[in-house]
Amino acid sequence: MARVVELPVHTHPLLPFTRFSFGTCRGCRSFSMIYGGYRCNEIECDNMFHKECAESSPEINHSSHPDHPLKLTFLDFQSSSCSICQDSLEAGYSCSECDFKLDLVCATKPPPLVILEKSNVHKHPLQFSHGTKLDDTSSYRECKVCTTRVFGGQKIYECRQCEFIYHVECVKLFPEAYHTSHPEHPLKYLKCDEAPDYANKGCLLCGVVFKQQLHHCEVCNVSICYMCMIDPPPLAVVSPTTHEHQLHLIPRRMIFTCNACGTQGDRSPYFCLECNFMIHRDCIDLPRVININRHDHRISYTRRLGHGEWKCGVCRRKVDEFYGGYSCSKCSGYVVHSGCATRSDVWDKIELEGTPEEPEEIAPFVVIDDNTIKHFSHDHHLHINKDGPSLHENTLCKACAFQICSESSYSCGQCDFILHEKCANLPRRKRHACQVHPLSLKTDYEEASTCILCHNLFTGFRYQYDYLNIIDVRCGSVLEPFVHKSHPHPLYYARNKSTCSECGKEGYWNLSCDECDFSLDFKCALLPPTVMKHRYDDHPLFLSCGESCVDGEYWCEACETKVNPKKWFYTCNDCGVILHIACIFGEFSYLLPGSAISLDEQVVIPNTSICRLLCFVCNSRCMLPSFLKYSEGGVDVQVCSYKCLDKYVFH
Structure with missing residues (x-):
């Protein structure tokens, strides 16, 4: 286990590291590539320090303040500033007898005045x-x-x-300077439009593409970026995690396969002179034990995975058996590329070597007997019903806000609380691809939130990390690979801007196919395959994912307009009724009836009476299952959509 140390420059213990990390040193406040420094291992506190900044002398005498010694301490960023440069500071030197402070730069390596x-x-x-x-x-x-x-x-x-x-x-x-990786000639400062046509477009050392400036040697055609000029990478490193010998920098363009991650590199590897070992600089000092958001167990780094047909649990591509990677000790077939496991959207940046495993998750309910449970979200006992009763269409699961249909469920004998059996088994904490930190199950089901994946305003149970990261339990329960009857291949989480193949809307979170150009947004992907009851039909309605028109045109029973047979719709297999998806699920369909929105001024009400409710704004009789009642000045107004609500409020 790496040695954790307490240093006065930071409030939390710091962990020494030898990997390359791009960021701001919280000591000297410089923004650059940091190698061989210290970093915080606490959740959401990824502060880093240069080694020399973190290990600054605990007490100094300084010429700018000769009367008293200065002590190194952590200071209040909001109210502390350097007495010389006036810059705000978090770590620096202060005088215990007067209000004099110095940041680390002015105290130890001030530029000439x-x-x-x-x-x-x-x-x-x-x-x-x-x-x-x-x-x-x-x-x-x-x-x-x-x-x-x-x-x-x-x-x-x-x-x-x-x-x-x-x-x-x-x-x-400026105008030129020598560099440790190219000591033969000075490198000239150039703006990008001044660089010769033959010059490489990316830095020799880190590969970053030049955007404004570069430092170039005309004799050797060597180009280095500004950041690598400020903080040159070390010519030799030692990192026991990934290799047992000293590694030496080869500052040149060359194709190689990294022994640590098994992927190809094209420039400036570190090389072991003793055993022909090559490694990307980003793979030096890979963390040994980590959690990732794509797997429920810890995974550990191994220098060679060994024989097997391995496929990465993040990118689904082949993992070379003769190179390093991450594997799970509890799931024998689960491995991840080193680069995929340590991506910023996959790993929470917390190293777990030497940290005890978290205790087993608390079960969401206590079993009372074979038919009864006590769920943590409810005060009363719940009784199972496996017969799949045909319930009223307004009987909705308090967790997912969908109909119970013919699925097994748990219900309360003292109130109207009811859960699908699968919803009652939802874990209280889980990892999810949308957030690097674990999500907690929140059960205050009458509180309205917006899901960051499907963008529906919903009530019911939700998975949440903070007030910005909230997903409903439908989206939170999607497992990879996700199989949908509209597509022959499995789908996987993807975070990139794409267009849903069904509705045509653009979004950043979707379920995409690795084999072809197909993706679904979460709203379309999680439409229920069956709707048990609807005012237009007493039979179950089934989701149809596009069919060829056999006997003429299709018409929606609700709105009496045409239905495109190549798009999705709901249909009855018994009597042939066809309905648009939008005529079954509206803007309020994911909200439990009685839910209050916006400080009780807006309340969701069911539209299940024999006579359909009339919208106060558009004057139409809405066919959707839910309406919104808006109260203002003692007057109640019923609207069928947010568009109608906006017209009423801002008329």
Whole structure:
């Protein structure tokens, strides 16, 4: 297990690491690639520190404050600022006897206060400044070297005669500078439009595509990005997690297969001189034990997976048996590519080596006897009914807000509380592809929320991490591979902008096919295959996913307009009734009747009486199962859609 240490620069214990991580050091506040530093291992606290920043001396004497020693401490970011540069600070040095503070840069490696006349940068002296006057957002000023905007509080150099300003790092690297990975010749600073046509478009070391500037050697055709110039990658590293010997950087373009992850690289690997081992720099120091959001158990890194026909549990592509990867000790066939397991949308960035396994999940109910349970969401005992009774169409499961149909269910003998058997078995905590942290099952079923996957406003049970990450239990229960009768291939979670093959709407979360260009959004994918009762038919209605028209045109029984037989619709196998999906499921169909929305001003009411309710705005008799009652000034108004509600409210 890695040694966790307590350091005064941060409120939580810090974990030393040797991997490359791109981000902001919370000590010196520089934004760059950090290697061999410290990071926080707490949930949602991914702060990182350079090694030298985290291990700063606990006490120093400084020439700017000779009367008292300064102690290293964690400070209040909101109220603390450096006495020299005026920049806000979280970690720095402070005097216990007076209100004097220094950030780590000003305390240990301050840039020179004045750069004298230097023709290769500027003809006049440059004065160091913290750029406080740039806080005025009405004025736009840019660095004369890189031409990007300079914000208030950034450390800069400025010419008082010309009113030119420069980033501190730009002054160091302009007009040319040597680099540890290319010591033969200096690299010239160039803007992208100044680069020769033959120059590579991406950094030799990290591969980032140049957008504004680059540093280029014309003799060797070597190009390096700004970030790698500021913080050059080390020429040699040691990382026991992924390899037992010292690794050396080969700064050149070359095709290789990474031994740690089994995928191909095209530049600057680290190489072991003793055993012909090559590795991406991003694979150095892979975490040993982690949780990912695509699997219920912990997975562990192994340097060689061994013989087998392995397929990645995240991307579903082949995993090479002779290279490293992650595997589950409880599920013998589950493996994941190293790169897939450590993706930012898959891994929560928490390393678990040496951390005890979490206790078994608490069951959602206690078994009283063979037919009775006590569910954690309800005060009374629930009794099972496996006969699948034909219930009233308005009898809805309190968890998923759908009809019970012929499925087994648990019901309460003292009130109208009822759950599908499968909904009663929903786990109280689960991992889901939409969030790297575990989701908790919330059962305050009368509270309305919007699902981030299907975008329906719903009531019922929900899975939630925070107030931004809420999904209904229908979407939360989708397992991979997802099989839908509209498509011959299995579907998988995908987070990319695509168009639903059924409704044509664009979205970022969908269920996609790996074999062809087919995807479904969650709203279409989770339409119930059967609707037991509807006002237009006493028989079950079945979802039809597009059929060829055999005997002429199809007409909707509800709205009396044509139905496209190649699109989805509901139909009765006994009497041939056909209904549009939109004529069965409206905007309020995912809300339990009686649910209050917007501080009780809007209440969902059932539309199940013999005479259909009349919409106050569009004056139509709505065929949908639910209406919305809007109350204002003691007057109740019934509307059939949010469009009608908006017309009434903003008329």
